Amino acid sequence: MTQSERDPRQVVEILSEALPYIQRFSGKTVVVKYGGNAMTEDTLIDSFARDIVLLKEVGLNPIVVHGGGPQIGELLERLSIESRFVDGMRVTDAQTMDVVEMVLGGLVNKSIVNLINRAGGQAIGLTGKDNAQIRARQLKVTRQTPEMTAPEIIDIGHVGEVEHVSTDLIEMLTSAHYIPVIAPIGVDEAGNAYNINADLVAGRVAEALNAEKLMLLTNVAGLMNEHGEIVTGLSTAEVDRLIDLGVIHGGMLPKIRCALEAVKHGVASAHIVDGRVPHATLLEIFTNAGVGTLITDTREVPTRETDRSDNADAG
Numbered sequence: 001m002t003q004s005e006r007d008p009r010q011v012v013e014i015l016s017e018a019l020p021y022i023q024r025f026s027g028k029t030v031v032v033k034y035g036g037n038a039m040t041e042d043t044l045i046d047s048f049a050r051d052i053v054l055l056k057e058v059g060l061n062p063i064v065v066h067g068g069g070p071q072i073g074e075l076l077e078r079l080s081i082e083s084r085f086v087d088g089m090r091v092t093d094a095q096t097m098d099v100v101e102m103v104l105g106g107l108v109n110k111s112i113v114n115l116i117n118r119a120g121g122q123a124i125g126l127t128g129k130d131n132a133q134i135r136a137r138q139l140k141v142t143r144q145t146p147e148m149t150a151p152e153i154i155d156i157g158h159v160g161e162v163e164h165v166s167t168d169l170i171e172m173l174t175s176a177h178y179i180p181v182i183a184p185i186g187v188d189e190a191g192n193a194y195n196i197n198a199d200l201v202a203g204r205v206a207e208a209l210n211a212e213k214l215m216l217l218t219n220v221a222g223l224m225n226e227h228g229e230i231v232t233g234l235s236t237a238e239v240d241r242l243i244d245l246g247v248i249h250g251g252m253l254p255k256i257r258c259a260l261e262a263v264k265h266g267v268a269s270a271h272i273v274d275g276r277v278p279h280a281t282l283l284e285i286f287t288n289a290g291v292g293t294l295i296t297d298t299r300e301v302p303t304r305e306t307d308r309s310d311n312a313d314a315g
């Protein structure tokens with residue numbers, strides 16, 4: 001249904017209902033991580049871009065950090081370069097690193113920038129190399145089995161972890177009304193590039209900016225428990241239990257870990273959101289409907305009401 005087909009009274013009612021949320025979040029920073037798996041259909045990517053522009057226009061401060069795992073996988077396949085993952089991280093040799101940089105810093109970054117600009121925003125695409133804003137070091141992955149006396153270090157190549165995020169460039173851009181769109185490539189002091197899981201970058205960017213929200217848009221309806229049910233509010237205790245049970249695995253592991261780290265380090269809330277739902281970002285921020293899993297720094301199970309409790313009108 002288009003706006004002209006709707007009852008105009010309904011349209012203004014919806015706008016009016018969003019007012020408490022707009023007031024609550026105005027001026028606040030929201031880091032939105034757009035996963036490669038959520039970039040499935042053109043219409044969805046369009047609605048994502050419109051949501052980001054709308055957030056900016058109503059006074060929030062959106063920062064986009066994007067992934068592109070499936071898109072990297074596609075080009076590697078076309079180039080007949082084999083790829084595998086250890087603990088949700090792509091093993092990255094020098095040749096793979098070149099492809100990662102081309103796809104993330106080039107194709108994917110610029111297509112998101114282009115869509116946001118076409119939706120009326122002012123997006124600027126960056127990688128962690130710009131102003132060396134994402135300082136990285138090589139990620140050491142260890143593995144230990146009961147038979148081993150000491151953990152084994154597995155070399156997964158040019159894969160990085162975030163050492164430090166400098167926020168001056170991001171802040172300069174956002175204060176001049178631009179929307180930064182950041183590809184998850186880090187750099188060390190010697191200028192070496194690192195492939196970093198996009199969730200980890202988004203979490204650390206959110207922490208560094210003291211963001212109100214970290215939204216992780218993916219291709220599932222939220223975090224599932226051992227019964228296959230979506231967990232709407234996730235306590236830190238429940239995360240530990242689900243990891244021990246092996247229910248959280250693959251790409252969900254870094255996602256949950258970075259969400260937990262972010263809320264422990266000052267981000268008010270993290271959300272795992274179904275990016276396949278049109279306008280998922282707006283639904284999560286401006287309505288009580290909530291479309292995924294909410295994570296806050298609490299041993300209790302959080303609810304959307306507690307997440308919004310500092311404005312009595314907004315819940």
Ligand SMILES: Nc1ncnc2c1ncn2[C@@H]1O[C@H](COP(=O)(O)OP(=O)(O)O)[C@@H](O)[C@H]1O
Nearest residue numbers: 035036037218219220223224247248249251252
């Ligand atoms: N407990 C879980 N609940 C939901 N998804 C899970 C869970 N454990 C593993 N996953 C997997 O994690 C995937 C999301 O991570 P990932 O593929 O890295 O997405 P993205 O590209 O959006 O970062 C899901 O598609 C699902 O296959």
Ligand SMILES: CC(=O)N[C@@H](CCC(=O)OP(=O)(O)O)C(=O)O
Nearest residue numbers: 035036067068069089090197198
């Ligand atoms: C080290 C590592 O695994 N890096 C990821 C970077 C992209 C990413 O994280 O993309 P998604 O968010 O779409 O999964 C990769 O090479 O796929």
